[in-house]
Amino acid sequence: MEQMRKDFIANVSHELRTPLTVMRGYLEMLPNDEAPSMGIWPQAHKMMSEQSQRMEALVEQLMTLTRLENAQPTQYAKPTDVPALLEKIQSDAIALSNNQHEITLNIDKSLWMLTDKEQLRSAFSNLIFNAVKYTPAGGKIEIEWLSDDKGGAKFCCKDNGQGIAPEHISRLTERFYRIDEARTRDSGGSGLGLSIVNRILKIHDSKLTITSRRQVGSQFGFVINKKFICPPESQ
Secondary structure: OHHHHHHHHHHHHHHHHHHHHHHHHHHHHOOOOOOOOOOOHHHHHHHHHHHHHHHHHHHHHHHHHHHHHOOOOOOOOEEEOHHHHHHHHHHHHHHHHOOOOEEEEEEOOOOEEEEOHHHHHHHHHHHHHHHHHOOOOOOEEEEEEEEOOOOOEEEEEEEOOOOOOHHHHOOOOOOOOOOOHHHHHHOOOOOOHHHHHHHHHHHOOOOOEEEEEOOOEEEEEEEEOHHHEEOHHHO
């Protein structure tokens, strides 16, 4: 636990240092007693805006993880229309993709959940949006929300993207773990998304399963116990 704490503090410090260095560097280049020259200002403004947004998102995700660590399974549980939620996230994913991917949805519309809707939205969107970000244009993404043989439900997000090497799979849910640091930063990732998903699933007595093959694709999924499932008429 002490080593985990040290690693966490080191990672946070590293992640915050980059955007702060960018902003400080440009601010030192800009004169403080006159308007900046037009030659440097557009690039400086763009970089400082991007890095400040990244830092703000990082802090928000860290706060989200802290809230989830203290959350109880039924604290905000309400009947949630999961099929409608997935249809909205599919629409958002198509917009994110700019219609460059085929994104299909196979869902059982009778499968609702007793859950915190925003927690579930975060888990779904992290997995689905990741598939969009790391699947080349022209790829296919399949989303499923179906009954399992024990009265519960199973979710799956499958893509035919670039895939993940075996040595990385067991570490993907670690905070700040990145397969390719430069690629993840370019896509706006913080290395916390799957940690948040994993924590949300733990609250629901579930866990993330990952299978992947390089140049074939990846599949992220989880199973929800029947105690969290409720009928649509519970609205």
